[in-house]
Amino acid sequence: MSDADERKTSGRKPLSLGGGRGGSSSGTVQQSFARGRSKQVVVEKKRKRAGGPGADKAAPAKGETPQSAKDRARAALAAKAKELGLSEEELIKRQQAIARARSEAAEREEKKKAEAAELERRDREERERLEEQKRREEEERKAREAEEKRRKAEEEARRAVADVPPPLPEDEELAKPSRKERPAKERVREPEEEEDARSMLEEMGGRVKKKAPAPEKAVTRSKEPKRRQGKLTIQNIIEDDSDRQRSLASMRRAREREKQRRAQQGQGREKVSREVIVPERITVQELANRMAERAADIVKFLMQQGQMVRANDVLDADDAELIVEEFGHTVKRVSEADVETGFISEADPEESKKPRAPVVAVMGHVDHGKTSLLDALRETDVAAGEAGGITQHIGAYQVQLKSGDKITFLDTPGHAAFSAMRSRGAQATDIVILVVAADDGVMPQTIEAINHARAAKVPMIVAVNKIDKPDAKPEKVLQDLLQHEVVVESMGGDVQTVNVSALKRLGLEELTEAITLQAEVLELKANPDRSAEGVVIESQIDKGRGPVATVLVKRGTLKRGDIVVAGAQWGKVRALVNERGQQMAEAGPSLPAEILGLDGAPEPGEVFAVVENESRAREIVAYRQRQLRERSALVTGGGASLEQMMAKLKQADVTEMPLLVKADVQGSAEAITAALEKLGNEEVRARVIHSAPGGVSESDVLLAKTSGAPIFAFNVRANKQARELAEAEGVEIRYYSVIYDVIDDVKATMEGLLAPEKRETFIGYAEILEVFHVSKVGKVAGCRVTEGVVRRGSGVRLLRNDTVIHEGKLSTLKRFKDEVPEVRAGTECGMAFENYQDIQVGDKIECFTVEEIKRTL
Numbered sequence: 112m113s114d115a116d117e118r119k120t121s122g123r124k125p126l127s128l129g130g131g132r133g134g135s136s137s138g139t140v141q142q143s144f145a146r147g148r149s150k151q152v153v154v155e156k157k158r159k160r161a162g163g164p165g166a167d168k169a170a171p172a173k174g175e176t177p178q179s180a181k182d183r184a185r186a187a188l189a190a191k192a193k194e195l196g197l198s199e200e201e202l203i204k205r206q207q208a209i210a211r212a213r214s215e216a217a218e219r220e221e222k223k224k225a226e227a228a229e230l231e232r233r234d235r236e237e238r239e240r241l242e243e244q245k246r247r248e249e250e251e252r253k254a255r256e257a258e259e260k261r262r263k264a265e266e267e268a269r270r271a272v273a274d275v276p277p278p279l280p281e282d283e284e285l286a287k288p289s290r291k292e293r294p295a296k297e298r299v300r301e302p303e304e305e306e307d308a309r310s311m312l313e314e315m316g317g318r319v320k321k322k323a324p325a326p327e328k329a330v331t332r333s334k335e336p337k338r339r340q341g342k343l344t345i346q347n348i349i350e351d352d353s354d355r356q357r358s359l360a361s362m363r364r365a366r367e368r369e370k371q372r373r374a375q376q377g378q379g380r381e382k383v384s385r386e387v388i389v390p391e392r393i394t395v396q397e398l399a400n401r402m403a404e405r406a407a408d409i410v411k412f413l414m415q416q417g418q419m420v421r422a423n424d425v426l427d428a429d430d431a432e433l434i435v436e437e438f439g440h441t442v443k444r445v446s447e448a449d450v451e452t453g454f455i456s457e458a459d460p461e462e463s464k465k466p467r468a469p470v471v472a473v474m475g476h477v478d479h480g481k482t483s484l485l486d487a488l489r490e491t492d493v494a495a496g497e498a499g500g501i502t503q504h505i506g507a508y509q510v511q512l513k514s515g516d517k518i519t520f521l522d523t524p525g526h527a528a529f530s531a532m533r534s535r536g537a538q539a540t541d542i543v544i545l546v547v548a549a550d551d552g553v554m555p556q557t558i559e560a561i562n563h564a565r566a567a568k569v570p571m572i573v574a575v576n577k578i579d580k581p582d583a584k585p586e587k588v589l590q591d592l593l594q595h596e597v598v599v600e601s602m603g604g605d606v607q608t609v610n611v612s613a614l615k616r617l618g619l620e621e622l623t624e625a626i627t628l629q630a631e632v633l634e635l636k637a638n639p640d641r642s643a644e645g646v647v648i649e650s651q652i653d654k655g656r657g658p659v660a661t662v663l664v665k666r667g668t669l670k671r672g673d674i675v676v677a678g679a680q681w682g683k684v685r686a687l688v689n690e691r692g693q694q695m696a697e698a699g700p701s702l703p704a705e706i707l708g709l710d711g712a713p714e715p716g717e718v719f720a721v722v723e724n725e726s727r728a729r730e731i732v733a734y735r736q737r738q739l740r741e742r743s744a745l746v747t748g749g750g751a752s753l754e755q756m757m758a759k760l761k762q763a764d765v766t767e768m769p770l771l772v773k774a775d776v777q778g779s780a781e782a783i784t785a786a787l788e789k790l791g792n793e794e795v796r797a798r799v800i801h802s803a804p805g806g807v808s809e810s811d812v813l814l815a816k817t818s819g820a821p822i823f824a825f826n827v828r829a830n831k832q833a834r835e836l837a838e839a840e841g842v843e844i845r846y847y848s849v850i851y852d853v854i855d856d857v858k859a860t861m862e863g864l865l866a867p868e869k870r871e872t873f874i875g876y877a878e879i880l881e882v883f884h885v886s887k888v889g890k891v892a893g894c895r896v897t898e899g900v901v902r903r904g905s906g907v908r909l910l911r912n913d914t915v916i917h918e919g920k921l922s923t924l925k926r927f928k929d930e931v932p933e934v935r936a937g938t939e940c941g942m943a944f945e946n947y948q949d950i951q952v953g954d955k956i957e958c959f960t961v962e963e964i965k966r967t968l
């Protein structure tokens with residue numbers, strides 16, 4: 112059945128039943144489809160044959176009668192209809208509908224394909240058209256430019272002609288052809304000019320209706336659907352989107368917008384000129400942040416100036432200022448130290464001041480009896496008995512005399528503390544007692560002490576000690592002192608002198624009297640009714656109590672609970688303890704006290720002051736710690752073993768050798784530091800970046816690491832964590848128990864850092880007799896050794912007319928054909944220089960050796 116239908120739809124002659132013998136008749140029917148399409152369908156009508164049974168059977172199949180075939184087809188149809196639960200007629204209709212739908216689907220498919228092909232063709236044509244347009248525009252532009260040039264040239268020529276007097280007839284004749292030429296050209300030019308005007312208008316943003324170019328006209332017809340491209344249909348949008356090309360005008364607009372945006376940005380940057388606050392030291396990154404510029408730009412700028420820096424490097428204020436100005440900003444130089452402003456307040460008004468006890472330091476040569484005298488003086492304290500408690504060494508103590516006067520003694524060993532305090536600008540001492548043993552006289556450290564006192568402008572009282580000794584010669588001491596410009600009262604000067612015996616407790620009263628007298632002269636006063644300020648005398652980390660600092664209040668009154676900043680440490684005063692281990696509620700001027708509650712041990716000599724609150728304390732300490740870090744960063748750079756440091760210092764030409772010293776007591780730490788800092792010369796010297804009492808801690812290791820300094824531990828050890836950290840970070844910890852070993856080691860290292868002395872020894876002369884050119888070797892000098900010996904590997908100088916024109920090494924030294932190690936006077940040889948060719952007959956060769964001699968400190 113469907114077969115028959117298909118044949119019908121294909122428009123071919125339908126299969127007829129019985130070959131037109133009257134069994135069937137056919138006709139055509141107009142069939143309508145969707146969207147107004149219609150079709151002629153051939154319909155065959157079957158007629159019953161008159162008479163014979165089975166006349167309505169289908170066409171006979173091969174080998175069977177037509178009637179039986181027809182019957183079978185009908186039976187099959189009936190069976191199928193029955194199976195589907197339809198009538199035969201319904202089934203036929205359904206089958207016809209299916210056939211129709213199939214043919215329609217095939218048609219649709221074909222149509223779709225045709226449409227796709229059409230779209231593709233259109234796209235291709237559009238692309239070609241755009242390319243053509245672009246090419247033509249380019250051509251037009253070029254033509255325009257050429258035309259413009261030509262026109263200008265003509266214009267100029269015309270002007271030139273106009274300027275000259277009326278041309279002679281010959282000139283006219285000459286000019287004629289050009290005039291003839293012009294109208295012809297102008298005629299030709301007309302459409303071009305029109306084109307010019309159009310494109311100009313277009314460039315100015317005007318809309319110009321373009322004449323379609325002639326060749327395109329011919330193809331427009333064939334591109335019928337293209338006209339529809341202008342229509343906005345969903346189909347167009349979907350299909351064209353992928354291949355859509357931006358028009359030239361839109362490109363131009365986008366470029367213009369971009370240009371404007373950039374210009375605006377550029378202007379914007381220039382306009383924002385910031386006031387940049389520049390402290391004394393600032394990192395590149397921080398400076399960039401403050402200018403709102405990129406750190407990389409600063410690095411680049413400095414690189415152009417020949418300075419290689421990284422973002423984390425520290426710049427000084429001058430460099431920073433230069434950079435800021437270069438980047439178009441203004442500079443406001445401030446000192447970060449401003450944070451310290453007000454830390455130490457202004458001088459107190461005179462009326463607020465009250466007399467205070469003098470602070471006395473005892474100085475003198477070794478073994479002259481300083482400690483003994485301080486001990487003896489301590490015993491003069493009338494209050495000691497009543498107060499009870501066991502005397503402890505806290506670096507300073509105060510005694511009350513019978514007269515009621517008080518004297519504070521600094522009980523710190525040597526001159527170190529004194530000079531440490533002075534170097535930090537904390538002048539704690541009012542009077543110096545110069546102890547000179549009567550049996551020993553003035554010794555080197557006596558002189559040193561005199562100089563210290565004099566430099567600090569502190570009055571001296573000479574205590575001639577050990578007068579109990581039979582060989583005591585106090586007069587001689589005074590005589591000797593004269594040589595050092597210390598003129599005692601008995602000799603017409605103003606220096607008081609007292610003969611004492613610390614051992615026998617002789618002359619102590621006279622000594623204290625002399626002190627009080629001197630104090631009166633000095634009119635020592637301070638305002639006790641204000642927040643405390645003073646100086647750190649000693650500090651240590653106590654196992655049980657944590658950081659403990661002995662401070663001496665210089666003005667104001669220090670109370671428990673005060674917030675104190677001492678050097679780079681701060682804390683709330685948890686307790687105030689006197690030298691007998693007793694708690695005090697407060698400490699007024701000139702009264703030494705141990706304070707507990709700081710977050711670390713401040714350096715001796717550091718100034719301390721009470722601040723208003725914790726945040727202020729934190730701010731100051733943060734600034735000071737930053738400064739410490741930066742200071743140590745100046746000598747930083749990774750490894751921290753002695754060898755690494757040496758290698759680095761040699762490379763970097765740095766003359767400072769950073770060290771970190773930890774010792775059992777403050778005294779030894781100070782002594783080692785002083786001894787180490789004395790070492791060295793103008794080329795190399797040690798710089799103790801940190802020295803403190805106590806074991807080596809993790810923070811010491813970290814500091815050593817950042818400073819590239821090895822740690823010298825004297826009579827102390829590193830704890831487990833510090834040891835592990837040191838191992839991990841490559842920080843060397845050296846342990847010592849003899850001070851001289853520390854000093855010797857450092858000295859040896861520093862000697863290694865000294866550039867060796869170079870000593871040159873002349874060994875021989877040779878004269879160039881001939882110059883050969885040897886391929887691959889270059890110029891070779893045929894010489895005779897005139898004096899001494901010429902050795903391969905030694906240094907050589909080429910002399911021309913007694914002037915050195917080259918200094919280098921020999922690449923070849925030959926005798927006949929053989930390389931020889933040396934050639935002696937009177938012998939001829941061949942020589943060639945390493946990387947040097949300019950040799951001439953008559954030049955002299957000087958041969959020398961250089962010896963390096965190790966230098967010592």
Ligand SMILES: Nc1nc2c(ncn2[C@@H]2O[C@H](COP(=O)(O)OP(=O)(O)OP(=O)(O)O)[C@@H](O)[C@H]2O)c(=O)[nH]1
Pocket residue numbers: 475476477478479480481482483484524576577578579580611612613614615
């Ligand atoms: N005969 C006598 N001996 C004294 C006197 N004063 C101190 N000595 C002795 O001198 C020696 C050194 O005394 P110290 O008090 O340790 O001297 P120093 O100046 O503190 O010594 P260093 O701390 O090493 O600088 C000790 O043996 C004391 O006993 C004195 O007045 N008479």
